[in-house]
Amino acid sequence: MKRRHLLASAALGLGLAFSGAANAQMDKVKACFVYVGPVGDGGWTYQHDVGRQDVEAAFGDRVETAFQENVPEGADAERVLTQMALSGCNIIFTTSFGYMDPTNAVAAKFPNVMFEHATGYKRDHPNVSTYNARFYEGRAVQGTIAGRMTKTNKIGYIASFPIPEVVMGINSYYLHAKKVNPDVELTVVWAYTWFDPAKEADAAKAMIEQGVDVIAAHTDSTAPLAEAAKSNGAVIGFGQASDMSEYAPSPRVSSIIDNWGPYYVKRVGQLLDGTYESGDAWEGISGGEVLIGDITDAVPAEVKAEAEAMRDAIAAGSYHPFTGPINKQDGSAWLAEGQTAPDGDLLGMGFYVEGITGEIPK
């Protein structure tokens, strides 16, 4: 009895010591990462892993990193997270939308481990933070290029899953293409996968056969660009998540680069010097979290200048990609003249803007 009591109080003391550690300086931090695809996908997961390497480079011996790739979204993720928390990770970055519930479930069991979930919105526990990047800003630049470059007036978007993040990208891409080219039509194909190169390539092929000549992708691999490359310059596309410069100057005419490194370095640094606090981060072009990859010579100079002006205006804060008047697909008003979209509307976005045909799958 006595011995059990002793153990319990020791455990309590240990717990207190650790829970205090969140606000105290730490000598060494173990940062762990959970990836949805392989680090060799050349896109989304690759960029997160670049961020992880930035953390290692920034702190050297004071940080230890670990990662697990190809973790399915669901019950497996919970097992992986539990394993990581038990193995001494101080901070765990979960880098896909589908890890939202597993992250919060595991965070409840390990109050002394900090959890950072990418692209989600649930922060059920004090040790859960969320972070995201304003990719829709990059989509505005891509939409501008797409609207100007299309010869068939048909542009395409390979969508992954019907979540706000993706719908936001589709709307931004379409609005800005429409702005410079009123005749433009948007084709959306839902692939229902983040990563399946053969299916992504088939989706791109199906769109090309329908006359689409500018393709943006919201999936993780370079397969859509590889498919576009077969067209000998007739079809262009964009690097997604990573620069994908191996497909430059054409079909890859520009790209959205997810630059996670600065955020990861900042958060791990805060944990080291004791200033870490849970929160919600959503940076865009201005914060350097979304980079626009070099616009190649396959794009005429005046289009390039226009796209770069768009990028700079967004970076300077003088232009918001969702500025009214904008109607929803059914014709009802969303934003009035001059009104910009509140973040809450964007994070829960479940509707197309006016002019897009088709329905968002439920």
Add this chain to the structure above:
Amino acid sequence: MDFGSINPAVLIASLMVAAVPIMLAALGELIVEKSGVLNLGVEGMMIIGAIAGFIVAVNTGSPVIGFIGGAVAGAALSLVFAFLTQFLLTNQVATGLALTLFGLGLSSLAGQGYNGIKPPPTNAVPFGPLADIPFLGRVLFAHDWMVYFSILMVAVTWYVLKSTRLGLIIRAVGENHEAAHSLGYKVTRVRIGCIMFGGAMAGMGGAYISLVRVPQWVDGITSGAGWIALAIVVFASWRPWRVLIGAYLFGGITVLQLNLQAAGSAIPVEYLSMAPYLVTILVLVIMSSGRGKASLNAPASLGQNFHASH
């Protein structure tokens, strides 16, 4: 059915391309199963073929040598399976599953440093004026040589199984290995040969994905094609020409559902996405209810290990 703006010629042409990997792998597995062996490692052999074919093609600059490399690698991996199941008499189901896991891991390791490289292109076979025939030209005469090769292989497997002495021996071994053994046929040797053929075909199918269909290497590129190939063999009730139909049906529906989406069809995406699987289940149900004919066609010794005790 309203296909909207979909051009049927283009659709048929692209489903023929989409079906090549699963068709090759399914043909190989058909021979393996005809000899009485169940190898569930098709996915593993395909992805090894995909990376090996890619590496060879990139380093030699020749896609043809790449396909041969993929076939050799697939056959080499299948030898692991052959050794374990034919000599050590391990459980075929468990060994096959292990082979898939092993292949996925090994391909990821071998593929380090091959991300983002473009393989040498495999061009369409030049048929000259034939390719300009309306409709038929696009459907029949605008493909790369592997598409024709895959159809040729269907004919070859059909002919060999049906009309040659070799086919008779393979079938005898698969139907009743004891009887085949007492007739003097080398059961183990025949099965190893069939397993290697299956590995080579799966490897070639994998190489087609990394060299033609996606043209690049990324980890996990086959993403389940091997399992579909396994399903097609059962679907085809172990008959080569039905493998062709099954592969075209499956490849066709996948391509069709993406095309219907791109064409702005009003059918909800969820139904389109599950269509290939629904049709497969449906056809399996219809076929197996046909007075038990299809189930009778399964090789009698399928999945049973053979040990010559005398």
